[in-house]
Structures are given as C-alpha cells and as structure tokens.
Amino acid sequence: MNEIEAFAARVEAFFKDRFPPRPQTLEHGWGDDSMVGAAFRVAADEHADLERARHYQHELADAGLAWLDGPVELGGAGLGVAERRVFAEIARRYDAPDLNSLLVGQQILAPAVLVYGSTEQRERVLPALWNGDLVGCQLFSEPGAGSDLAALTTRARRVDGGWRVTGQKVWSSGAHLAHVGELLARTSEDPGTRSRGLTMFVLDMASPGVTVRPLRQMTGTAHFNEVFLDDVFIPDGDVLGAVGEGWAVANVSLSSERDNFGDSGSDLFLRLLDRLVLVVREVGAWSNPGARDRIADAYIREVVTENLPESLATASAPVAAAGASLIKLFATDADRRLVQTAVDILGPSIVADTGAWGTFAWSRVLLGMPATRIAGGSDEIQRNILAERALGLPREVRPLQEDRS
Incomplete structure (x- = not known):
C-alpha cells in the first residue's frame, strides 16, 4: 500500500x-435545501x-x-x-x-x-x-466600493496603542455568525494611487461599536450583511501585515477566494450535475441528442474545473500568476451553463418549484448564481486580470489614479 x-x-x-x-x-422527495450550501x-x-x-x-x-x-x-x-x-x-x-x-x-x-x-x-x-474555534468573515466591500475596491472610504486613525475605525462594509457573508473579520481600511491618503495607504486588520467582531445587520437576498436567505463600524478600537497587535500595505494582503485573500471556486469543498451548490441528469431523465428529454450533448459538456467542464488547479501549477509564470482568475471564471461559467440547461429543460416550472421530484428547487440555484459571478471580484475584473497579466495585452484606459484588484 x-x-x-x-x-x-x-x-x-x-x-x-x-x-x-x-x-x-438520488431518491424521490429530496427536499428544497439539498441543492444549495x-x-x-x-x-x-x-x-x-x-x-x-x-x-x-x-x-x-x-x-x-x-x-x-x-x-x-x-x-x-x-x-x-x-x-x-x-x-x-x-x-x-x-x-x-x-x-x-x-x-x-x-x-x-x-x-x-x-x-x-x-x-x-x-x-x-x-x-x-x-x-472550528473561530469563525471568520471578510470586510472589504462598501456601498461605494465593490469591484473598485480602492475607492473604499472606511477610515482608521492612529491612537495610543492602536487604531480607531469608522465606516461601513457590505456583502459580508456570515458576519452575523463570525468571531473575527478581515477588515480593510484607509490609514492614509496617497496622491499617486488609491491602493496605497490601505491597511488590513484582524477585527474582533465583539468589539464595542461593531453593528451587524443582515441583508435579505432574492434567494430568501439573509447570509449577507452590512457591518457598521462606529469608532471601533483595534489594537496594534491586530494589524495584519505592514501599515499601508493592506492592498497586498487583500490580494492574497482575493486570489485564494477565486482559486477556491474550483474546490468542491466550497459547496455553494450541491451535486448539480447529478440533479441535471435526473431532471433530463424525469421529463423524458434523455432521447434528445441536444440535451445529451449539453449533459456531456457539463461533465467535461466539471472535470476540467477539478483539474485546473493542478494544471496551472505547472503553467508559465504569467498564466500561473493569473491562475486564480482563470479558475474563478471557468468554474462560475461552467455552473452558469449547467443551470441554463436546467432552465431550458424545465421551462417555467423552474420558478414554481416545491422541492418535489423533477424540479429539485432549481429556483434557489438560479437566484444564487449571479452572486458567484460577483464574489471575489466580478467576471469583468477577472477578464482584465487575465488579459493584462497573463496575455500581456495593453491596460484599458482608466480614469486618473484608478486602481483595482
């Protein structure tokens, strides 16, 4: 052995x-929640x-x-x-x-x-x-700073022994359950580029001045949150990385988030390909060559997604450096194509589901899918990263001082 x-x-x-x-x-009667994490x-x-x-x-x-x-x-x-x-x-x-x-x-x-x-x-x-002792959350995005993360306005000012932070974060998954948060805040202004002067902190979510408010999504869940920071004290020992170098720290987190879109352990959606095969059989579409072709395409894309991280480990340096963006784009596109196949097969019944056999509550998958194309940086940001860093194409024309992840 x-x-x-x-x-x-x-x-x-x-x-x-x-x-x-x-x-x-998969047996008849699998319930509504069996398709989503x-x-x-x-x-x-x-x-x-x-x-x-x-x-x-x-x-x-x-x-x-x-x-x-x-x-x-x-x-x-x-x-x-x-x-x-x-x-x-x-x-x-x-x-x-x-x-x-x-x-x-x-x-x-x-x-x-x-x-x-x-x-x-x-x-x-x-x-x-x-x-499992600590549950974490991410505190990056703001109402006016999502894909353009360098536009964030949450401020941290130096005080004796640490920092006082004031601002608002949004789309913070699981913040209502978290013990610690990875918080990006502006500690100084830099006239050259907005990505400088940002600092990363490890925030104790029980700190006085932290308020977490759930945001209800169109899926019916309230897993996302907005987080308000009202003069919150963070000790010097909870600065993550060097002061003013938070952009580099953020990029490690963002790259990991993108990379893990290809990891089955992420479990945003559960066994979608299995359910798609069963739906095709249940509604009598298996004899349709077009449906079988799309099932085969979904299977191929699932296998490619699983093998991409290992393949990219031996890719050329520019491609490997942008590998997380490639994985994220490919994985979310594969899921989007698979769900579109289910939409085309089920028709209007996909949004009138009860979790009964033949639908498997695909509507929650359908409503959750757009979030995957935004999380970790939107598809458009990932394509820019691939074009500029992996393919060496010219940078797109951007407003003065603009910077992005």
Missing part, C-alpha cells in the same frame, strides 16, 4: 465511523447548523484532517493536492455536516494570515480557524 492509498484508507475509516453513507442514487439555504436554526459544522471541524482537527495542506507547526497536515483530492472524493460519499459557514475564515482570512501574519497572529488565529 502506497502513501496515497494509506491516506485514503485513513480518511475512509474516519467517515465510516462517524457518518452514514450519502445515497448514491449554507450561503443560499434558509435554515430552521442557523446557529445550530453552525455548531454542527464546528463540532465536525473539531473532529477533523483531532484526526489530523482539518487543514490538509497547512504547515504542521501550525496544526496543518503538510500534505498536497493529491491528498486533498482523495479527501474530497471520499467526503462526498458520506452525509457529513455542511462546512460552508467556515469557508470565509479558512479560504479567505487564513491564507492572508499565513502569508502576512506575525508569529503571534499565526499561532493565535490559524489553528483556531481550522479547528
């Missing part, structure tokens, strides 16, 4: 001892779901399976892409809790702390994010 086989056997034993197998054939799900008890996720994460950490590619000295397993893929394949076969509520902390905040955090910050924050 080689190392990968031994690892697979260990993972299989972990899940077999704790969780029932997930049905391999926590970000788009209306939960009967969101806090109870979070506690189940945190307990499961604790179990993973105790078994050495929580942070597979993390450094051993910080609680990671020190493993690689092959092990992550094996773990994901096995985990999909078991009915384990949804970890989507921990995604922002682990895939957006943690990479920035790993790269730019002090020794104290790494030791304090990273193990806690990966064992």
Whole structure:
C-alpha cells in the first residue's frame, strides 16, 4: 500500500465511523435545501447548523484532517493536492455536516494570515480557524466600493496603542455568525494611487461599536450583511501585515477566494450535475441528442474545473500568476451553463418549484448564481486580470489614479 492509498484508507475509516453513507442514487422527495450550501439555504436554526459544522471541524482537527495542506507547526497536515483530492472524493460519499459557514475564515482570512501574519497572529488565529474555534468573515466591500475596491472610504486613525475605525462594509457573508473579520481600511491618503495607504486588520467582531445587520437576498436567505463600524478600537497587535500595505494582503485573500471556486469543498451548490441528469431523465428529454450533448459538456467542464488547479501549477509564470482568475471564471461559467440547461429543460416550472421530484428547487440555484459571478471580484475584473497579466495585452484606459484588484 502506497502513501496515497494509506491516506485514503485513513480518511475512509474516519467517515465510516462517524457518518452514514450519502445515497448514491438520488431518491424521490429530496427536499428544497439539498441543492444549495449554507450561503443560499434558509435554515430552521442557523446557529445550530453552525455548531454542527464546528463540532465536525473539531473532529477533523483531532484526526489530523482539518487543514490538509497547512504547515504542521501550525496544526496543518503538510500534505498536497493529491491528498486533498482523495479527501474530497471520499467526503462526498458520506452525509457529513455542511462546512460552508467556515469557508470565509479558512479560504479567505487564513491564507492572508499565513502569508502576512506575525508569529503571534499565526499561532493565535490559524489553528483556531481550522479547528472550528473561530469563525471568520471578510470586510472589504462598501456601498461605494465593490469591484473598485480602492475607492473604499472606511477610515482608521492612529491612537495610543492602536487604531480607531469608522465606516461601513457590505456583502459580508456570515458576519452575523463570525468571531473575527478581515477588515480593510484607509490609514492614509496617497496622491499617486488609491491602493496605497490601505491597511488590513484582524477585527474582533465583539468589539464595542461593531453593528451587524443582515441583508435579505432574492434567494430568501439573509447570509449577507452590512457591518457598521462606529469608532471601533483595534489594537496594534491586530494589524495584519505592514501599515499601508493592506492592498497586498487583500490580494492574497482575493486570489485564494477565486482559486477556491474550483474546490468542491466550497459547496455553494450541491451535486448539480447529478440533479441535471435526473431532471433530463424525469421529463423524458434523455432521447434528445441536444440535451445529451449539453449533459456531456457539463461533465467535461466539471472535470476540467477539478483539474485546473493542478494544471496551472505547472503553467508559465504569467498564466500561473493569473491562475486564480482563470479558475474563478471557468468554474462560475461552467455552473452558469449547467443551470441554463436546467432552465431550458424545465421551462417555467423552474420558478414554481416545491422541492418535489423533477424540479429539485432549481429556483434557489438560479437566484444564487449571479452572486458567484460577483464574489471575489466580478467576471469583468477577472477578464482584465487575465488579459493584462497573463496575455500581456495593453491596460484599458482608466480614469486618473484608478486602481483595482
């Protein structure tokens, strides 16, 4: 038995001892929430779901399976892409809790702390994010600064022992459940470019002056939030990276967020290709060559998405540098095409669903899909990154002093 086989056997034993197998054939009666992860799900008890996720994460950490590619000295397993893929394949076969509520902390905040955090910050924050003790959120976007993130106006002013922060953030996924937030604020003005003079902080979400208000989405959920910061004190020890270098820290988080759009562990949507195949069969469209061609196309795109991260690791330097944007664009486009196939097959019934057999509540997927094309930087931003950084095309004409991620 080689190392990968031994690892697979260990993972299989972990899940077999704790969780029932997930049905391999989707049965009639699968309910409304079975197609979407926590970000788009209306939960009967969101806090109870979070506690189940945190307990499961604790179990993973105790078994050495929580942070597979993390450094051993910080609680990671020190493993690689092959092990992550094996773990994901096995985990999909078991009915384990949804970890989507921990995604922002682990895939957006943690990479920035790993790269730019002090020794104290790494030791304090990273193990806690990966064992479920801490839940994180992202505090970047503002009402007037989304894709144009350098336009943010939240201000941090220097005071004795730290900073006082005032401003407003928006579209902060899971902020109402989070213990810590990755906060980008302006600490000085720079006449040369707006991306300078920004500083990143690790914010304690329980700090006085922090107010979180949920925003109801067209999916019916309220997972996004607006966060108000009213003269919030942040100690110097919670500055992430150097003062004035927050743009570089933000780009680590944004690149990781984009990269993980191709990661099945993100679970924004659940087993869409399986449901599409069943829908095609249920409505009698399987005999249609056009429908079969689109199913084949969806399968090919799913396989390409799964293999893109490994392929890009050996790409040329310019392409690899823009790899996260490529993964994000390809993965979201693949999902968009798949959902459009479902729309074309189901017709008007896709928005009149009950979660019954034959529809699987595709409407929540349909309504949630636009969010994936904005999160982590809009599709338009990703295309600019690919054009300019990977292909070497001229920069588009932009207003004076404009900068973007």
